[in-house]
Amino acid sequence: MNSPIFRTVAPFLTSLMLLFSLFVLLRGHNAPGGGFIGGLVAVAALAIHGAAWGVETVRRAIVFHPLSIAAFGLFLSCIAGFASAAAGVPFMTGLWVTVHVLGSAVALSSVMLFDLGVYLVVVGALLAIVLALEEEEGV
Amino acid sequence: MIAGAADLTFLALSLPFVAACLAPVLFRLFGHRAAWLLALAPAVSFLHLAGFIAEVARGETVTGGYAWVPSYNLSFSWYIDGLALVFGLLITGIGVLVVLYAGGYLKGHPQQGRFFSFLMMFMGAMLGLVVSDSFLMLFVFWELTSITSFLLIGFDHERPAARRAALQALLVTGGGGLFLLAGLLMIWNIADVTQMSLLLSYGEVVKASPYYLAALLLVLVGAFTKSAQFPFHVWLPNAMEAPTPVSAYLHSATMVKAGVYLLMRLYPAMGGTPVWEILLPVFGGGTLLTGALMALRQTDLKLMLAYTTVASLGLLVLLVGFGSPYAIEAAVLYLVGHSLFKGALFMVAGAIDHGTGTRDLTRLGGLRRAMPVTFAAALLAALSMAGLPPFFGFLAKEEIYLALAAGNLRSILFTIVAVAGNALMFAAAFAVALKPFLGESRQTLKHPHEAPALMWIGPLVLALAGLAAALVSTAFHAAISSPMASAVRGEATAIAVGPMPHVGLPLALSAATILLGLAAYRLLDRLRDALARFFQALGPGPDQGFDEVLEALVACAVKVTRFVQPGRLDIYLSVTFAAVAAVLLLPLFLWGEAPSEPAFAWPSLSELAMLLIAVIGLAAVLVAVDRLTAIVALGIQGFAVAVLFLLFGAPDLAFTQFMIETLSVVILALVMTRLRLHASDRRPAGQRLADGAVALGCGLGLTLLLLKATEGVFDTALGDFFGSYSKVIAHGANVVNVIIVDFRGTDTLGEIAVVLAAGMAILALIRLGKTQKQSGK
Numbered sequence: 001m002n003s004p005i006f007r008t009v010a011p012f013l014t015s016l017m018l019l020f021s022l023f024v025l026l027r028g029h030n031a032p033g034g035g036f037i038g039g040l041v042a043v044a045a046l047a048i049h050g051a052a053w054g055v056e057t058v059r060r061a062i063v064f065h066p067l068s069i070a071a072f073g074l075f076l077s078c079i080a081g082f083a084s085a086a087a088g089v090p091f092m093t094g095l096w097v098t099v100h101v102l103g104s105a106v107a108l109s110s111v112m113l114f115d116l117g118v119y120l121v122v123v124g125a126l127l128a129i130v131l132a133l134e135e136e137e138g139v
Numbered sequence: 140m141i142a143g144a145a146d147l148t149f150l151a152l153s154l155p156f157v158a159a160c161l162a163p164v165l166f167r168l169f170g171h172r173a174a175w176l177l178a179l180a181p182a183v184s185f186l187h188l189a190g191f192i193a194e195v196a197r198g199e200t201v202t203g204g205y206a207w208v209p210s211y212n213l214s215f216s217w218y219i220d221g222l223a224l225v226f227g228l229l230i231t232g233i234g235v236l237v238v239l240y241a242g243g244y245l246k247g248h249p250q251q252g253r254f255f256s257f258l259m260m261f262m263g264a265m266l267g268l269v270v271s272d273s274f275l276m277l278f279v280f281w282e283l284t285s286i287t288s289f290l291l292i293g294f295d296h297e298r299p300a301a302r303r304a305a306l307q308a309l310l311v312t313g314g315g316g317l318f319l320l321a322g323l324l325m326i327w328n329i330a331d332v333t334q335m336s337l338l339l340s341y342g343e344v345v346k347a348s349p350y351y352l353a354a355l356l357l358v359l360v361g362a363f364t365k366s367a368q369f370p371f372h373v374w375l376p377n378a379m380e381a382p383t384p385v386s387a388y389l390h391s392a393t394m395v396k397a398g399v400y401l402l403m404r405l406y407p408a409m410g411g412t413p414v415w416e417i418l419l420p421v422f423g424g425g426t427l428l429t430g431a432l433m434a435l436r437q438t439d440l441k442l443m444l445a446y447t448t449v450a451s452l453g454l455l456v457l458l459v460g461f462g463s464p465y466a467i468e469a470a471v472l473y474l475v476g477h478s479l480f481k482g483a484l485f486m487v488a489g490a491i492d493h494g495t496g497t498r499d500l501t502r503l504g505g506l507r508r509a510m511p512v513t514f515a516a517a518l519l520a521a522l523s524m525a526g527l528p529p530f531f532g533f534l535a536k537e538e539i540y541l542a543l544a545a546g547n548l549r550s551i552l553f554t555i556v557a558v559a560g561n562a563l564m565f566a567a568a569f570a571v572a573l574k575p576f577l578g579e580s581r582q583t584l585k586h587p588h589e590a591p592a593l594m595w596i597g598p599l600v601l602a603l604a605g606l607a608a609a610l611v612s613t614a615f616h617a618a619i620s621s622p623m624a625s626a627v628r629g630e631a632t633a634i635a636v637g638p639m640p641h642v643g644l645p646l647a648l649s650a651a652t653i654l655l656g657l658a659a660y661r662l663l664d665r666l667r668d669a670l671a672r673f674f675q676a677l678g679p680g681p682d683q684g685f686d687e688v689l690e691a692l693v694a695c696a697v698k699v700t701r702f703v704q705p706g707r708l709d710i711y712l713s714v715t716f717a718a719v720a721a722v723l724l725l726p727l728f729l730w731g732e733a734p735s736e737p738a739f740a741w742p743s744l745s746e747l748a749m750l751l752i753a754v755i756g757l758a759a760v761l762v763a764v765d766r767l768t769a770i771v772a773l774g775i776q777g778f779a780v781a782v783l784f785l786l787f788g789a790p791d792l793a794f795t796q797f798m799i800e801t802l803s804v805v806i807l808a809l810v811m812t813r814l815r816l817h818a819s820d821r822r823p824a825g826q827r828l829a830d831g832a833v834a835l836g837c838g839l840g841l842t843l844l845l846l847k848a849t850e851g852v853f854d855t856a857l858g859d860f861f862g863s864y865s866k867v868i869a870h871g872a873n874v875v876n877v878i879i880v881d882f883r884g885t886d887t888l889g890e891i892a893v894v895l896a897a898g899m900a901i902l903a904l905i906r907l908g909k910t911q912k913q914s915g916k
Contacts (some may be wrong), residue, residue: 004538024794027298028873028880029870029871029872029873029876029877029878029880030871030872030873031872031873032790032791032873033791033794033873033876034747034791034795034873034875034876034879034880035879036795036879037791037794037795038800040795040799040801040802041798042797043802044798044801044802044805047802047805053260061287066898067895067898067899067902070894070898071895073891073895074891074892074895077887077888077891078888081884081885081888091885092867092881092884092885092888094870094881094884097872107870109870111870111871111880111881111884112881113886114881114884115880116635116887117878118880118887118891121891121894122891122894122897124801124898125894125895125898125899126898127156128898128899128901128902129269129806129898129901129902129905130802130806130809132901132902132905132906133806133809133810133813133905134809136718
């Protein structure tokens with residue numbers, strides 16, 4: 001798309017949206033949000049960038065093939081599920097650890113890892129489709 | 140049983156499978172000599188099973204196994220009684236000889252390793268089949284023997300005839316296996332047991348059940364297809380496309396007897412009823428005569444033997460169904476005897492083929508000097524098959540006539556059938572064993588030479604076993620035949636018949652058989668021509684019928700596919716949504732489930748505004764001139780609904796709806812530009828009306844369904860649970876997210892797997908379109 005306004009705004013919009021998507025992902029456990037919604041926001045962000053600057057730019061930016069990202073997400077979710085086996089509790093039981101970083105308590109959990117996996121699967125799978133379609137449009 | 144012994148038995152039973160994995164490597168290393176090593180596997184299993192002989196002869200059984208799904212009573216368990224033991228010994232014992240024989244037969248063949256892998260797999264499956272205690276295990280092994288048989292028949296897969304024969308065998312026996320499964324499930328329902336050993340004591344329950352007939356018929360289809368009973372017998376002669384060791388092993392000595400095994404196994408539970416005693420002898424007798432007549436028509440040694448195998452299987456089914464203690468004893472003796480002599484004769488046929496390059500009876504003669512050892516083995520086996528004393532076949536034949544001969548009409552009828560069938564088989568036996576060896580030498584493709592040791596050990600040992608078993612008949616009966624007959628009948632049985640002829644009716648019938656057989660042998664050539672004309676006159680047989688059924692099936696499948704998959708997306712969508720509308724609407728009205736009129740309350744101003752925006756969005760979709768506008772307008776409606784969610788206090792849902800709507804619009808717009816459709820909608824008015832009606836139907840249906848659903852009392856149990864435990868157990872204040880990632884995490888795991896798979900599929904579709912376009916250029 002050759003609108004100068006769109007092209008100028010797109011990078012800011014994309015970075016803001018990506019940041020927001022991570023924010024949404026992380027706050028999900030206690031406030032509206034989560035891996036699924038966060039993933040959708042991230043896809044929208046990258047789709048905008050792709051429309052403005054071309055699919056190749058996005059592909060370079062995300063380094064890996066979208067489907068690899070999605071597969072890695074599924075892998076993370078599985079790991080999160082099986083982590084409970086190591087602790088001797090049933091599959092998918094949430095495990096929680098609280099770490100203190102710079103004086104503030106941060107709760108880490110297998111559930112968060114799982115949600116991160118969901119986020120990556122959504123980003124990867126949908127981005128694969130969107131990018132392929134945007135690519136085709138240019139041809 | 141101590142645990143260690145059970146594990147040893149398990150090891151012995153799985154040894155063939157281990158050998159199947161090793162076979163390709165061994166043959167790459169040692170060539171055909173690897174057969175000696177490979178034969179160790181069945182030999183060890185044989186010895187292990189032989190160790191049970193004393194125990195089983197005392198009337199005990201060997202059991203063991205491992206639980207699999209205890210809640211469904213499913214287990215991996217074995218039950219070795221007299222019946223299973225004799226089968227196990229035959230499978231492993233003949234297995235040793237067949238492996239050695241095949242080593243010689245396939246010497247130098249590039250695919251030896253694969254062949255032996257299949258063969259050992261079959262051996263393991265067959266062994267598993269006969270020792271299975273649980274129905275499920277029996278069925279799995281049953282189908283596994285069909286599959287390995289398919290692989291072995293089609294071993295020479297470059298020939299179309301072999302491929303067809305393999306497919307035919309698979310469809311007939313595998314299809315029969317499905318009937319068996321249905322039958323076993325019915326028996327499970329009737330008797331509420333899943334183990335053969337338990338079923339044996341439930342005979343009265345099974346026979347009294349109203350479902351007995353259905354269960355019996357289903358099981359019989361399974362057994363008859365496997366054991367090649369008329370009219371399912373066609374696959375067996377065709378299976379002769381397989382290499383000869385396979386014919387000797389699978390298609391005479393072991394696999395085809397699986398059906399007989401099943402009948403014998405179920406005899407205490409299902410046998411002895413009038414249906415049983417009508418169906419089995421009639422089908423068995425018919426198969427006996429058909430097989431024996433067809434056998435004499437052939438000139439190919441292997442085909443001749445194949446048809447006599449069909450006949451013998453018919454005789455066995457006849458005996459199992461005849462319904463007298465002697466008949467069971469006769470079936471037991473004949474089964475053992477048949478495995479020995481028919482296995483030997485098949486190997487002889489293979490050796491002749493190997494030595495001369497042909498199996499055509501009319502082109503063979505005078506081989507006795509060139510192939511003396513093979514001749515000896517053939518003669519010994521044929522004498523047993525012909526039922527001459529003092530061979531084992533004679534014992535079986537005496538017992539057969541003892542069982543059948545009686546004063547009533549039924550006995551006389553089946554005695555005549557048996558005498559005729561046996562006489563014809565007598566002629567066939569000597570046609571195979573004498574014709575190629577006697578008379579003048581003929582010019583053959585290869586210069587006739589004796590088979591290598593690997594190839595005559597098998598037939599000679601089997602043929603001698605047939606003699607030895609008869610000579611030590613008292614001990615043999617005590618150890619082998621009587622325990623087996625006892626297991627089949629479900630009560631202690633002692634077989635007494637010996638190799639010395641006793642004057643009586645059975646002997647007279649034997650003599651009649653021999654005389655008739657001799658006459659048939661003398662007149663073989665003329666008989667063959669007459670039979671050829673006779674079968675010609677009968678017209679096409681079941682073999683052609685098989686082809687026709689298959690063709691009709693394929694044609695039917697093509698028609699159905701063309702009908703349900705016409706290839707037009709608009710038809711698919713119309714049908715799908717019309718069905719959705721019907722499913723939603725019909726129950727509401729047909730069964731009076733329509734919701735009552737809901738209480739109406741004016742929505743707040745903000746809600747009204749959102750509704751208005753949604754309606755405007757929809758109206759814009761309808762009036763939009765080009766598709767892109769319509770897609771964006773649809774998005775307006777979606778956003779309005781998302782705001783409504785927000786107003787009703789569901790921020791997560793609204794958030795997701797916003798994102799989904801945004802992405803849908805983007806993706807739909809991209810897809811629309813890719814499809815290169817007309818910018819505007821060009822459907823004719825009639826079509827638009829019909830589509831609109833379907834859309835309205837869907838919308839109305841969903842609305843009514845929702846109204847109906849919210850009418851009932853709302854069960855808050857789940858909501859309360861999640862609400863009160865979300866923070867406490869799962870450390871999360873956002874209940875929706877906690878449900879997704881924790882309470883119902885396994886669901887989500889499945890869903891994201893689906894998302895990934897769908898993503899891959901869609902990407903593949905997009906790429907497919909791209910490559911097609913490129914190749915089109």
